[in-house]
Each structure stands twice: as structure tokens, then as C-alpha cells.
Amino acid sequence: MSANLIPASPDTAPDRRRRFLDNRILPPVLGAANGLAMVAAAGALPAAPLPLLVRIGGFALAFGLAGRFGIPAIAAFSAARTTINPVQINRASTLVTTGVFARSRNPMYVGLTGLVAALAFALGNAWLLAAPLLYAAYLGRYQIQPEERAMAARFGADYAAYRQRVRRWL
Template identity: 40%
Template sequence: MTNAPKVPPLVVLAAGLALAWLIDRFVDEGAVTPVWFGWGAGVVGIGTAVALAGVIEFRRARTTVDPMRPERASALVSSGIYRVTRNPMYLGFALILVGWIVALRCLPALPIAAVFVLYLDRVQIPPEEAALQACFGSAFDEYASRVRRWL
């Protein structure tokens, strides 16, 4: 058992999306225009693609995608999108949140995205990386030395 957080990242993302929506209900930034919605939808699409690319690589490697049980990892994935970022699923989630905020045209909600990334970076990712280091040792250390946590 690891000391991984007990709140799944998808739940944290859902809370961020909901909080942005609530802020949008109370802060009048003007009507959503097709341009704002288009840019936001584009960012959401990119985020979805990035997150799915991470899931696909995990599936190809036949390892767990469960962030609550990183010690169950059966393979150190360093192919595909994992050559560019160690956390494509989380990067994708952050882009989805930013895209949602842009689509809502609720820029006062942007700090939610910053808090979300900070939470992942300081609370969620360190126990996952500790579990991977325990499982894969120097192979993980070498991988972490050449691929950045985010970008």
C-alpha cells in the first residue's frame, strides 16, 4: 500500500469543472461567443487527445491506469507520448479544465486550473513516482532524468 492520495484525479478534475461552472454563474463576463467556445472546445479536444494517448500507451504495455494504486504498475512506460511528458493524463486533464474555463468565457476561474496543477504536482504525483521508483529503481531514475514531469 502506498501513501497515494485517496481522491481520484478524475474526481478532482470534476470538482474543478464544477467550481468553474459555479463561478461562471456568479461572475458576469459577458455572453459566450462562438470564438470563445471554439477556442475552449479546441483546448478541451487537445487535452482529451493527450490524456487518451497516455491511456493507450498504458493499455499497450498492459499496465494499470489506476492512479490510486501505482504500486501495481507492471511496466515502466516510456514510449509514445511518454517520451515527451511523464504525466500525459494529468497534462490532458489540466488542458481540459483550461479549455472548459475558456469555453465558459470565465477567466476569473483560471486560478482553479493553477490550483489543480499544483495539487497534482505536489500531492498526487510524488507518491506515484515513489512507487514507480520502488518498482523499477534505476530504470525509473534514468527515465525521470530525461523526460520532464509536465513538458
């Protein structure tokens, strides 16, 4: 076997850095920080105004998406009496698979990303539309992937079947 086909050791320095970031920052806190950075950057970025109809339509769609997925997801976790804290994944007591969780495995993150996107549209600078994309990418790598590993370990075949049935995002 040639050296370039050997998988990297999980103990490499870049991998340790990635694991260090896994589940460290509460997604709502990161979303709020993202929002503050967007507000600060809005005036500093080169002008790239979005047309008014794009701003209004994008805001309405993104904000509606946030409400349609985020609020019912929080209510479902509350009803199931399972933790909503994404940093303490090991405290999950129930695999919620109904309601909005039958449409997305991560409706709370869909909602949070929708809020970040809504702010980008409200601020009206096209450059800011990169922020929700970067936020979603960060969540995917440092929040969702570790959660999926933990859920697979905790709920086994039930989670594997759920994962086959339902998309990660939408």
C-alpha cells in the first residue's frame, strides 16, 4: 500500500484542533456573535446593495423558515423532556423523530441559520449573504457531525434508521 493511501492518524495536530472545536460554542451564541459581526461589517464592506424586493422577500422567507422549524423543534424537545443544550450531547434522553424532526434532523439549526440569513437580507448588503453560509458550514462540521456520532452511539439502530429516512438540513 502506498503512503498516500494510508488514512491520517486521528492523533494528528489538525485533527486535535478540530476535535477541540467540536461542540464548544453554543450555536445561538455563535449566531448572535455572527449577527453582531454582520452589523459591524455592514458599513465597512464595499457597497453591494440588494434590490428592495430581494431584501423583503429574502427576509420574509428566511425569517419564516426560522419560525417554522426552530420554534416547533424547541417545543418538541421540551415535550420529550430531553436536553436542548447542544454542548452536552451525552444528556440526550430521547430520540425525537416526529413533527419538524420528521423533515429535518436539525430543525433548530435550520431556524438559527434562517435568523442569520434574515439579518443578512435586512442589512441589505449582498456580501453579508456569505455569513449564513459560513455559519451553516461551521455548524455542519463542528456541531452536527459530533452530535451525529454521539446520537449513533447512544441510540444505535434507531438513529441509523432515522438518519436514512430524514435529511440533515432540509
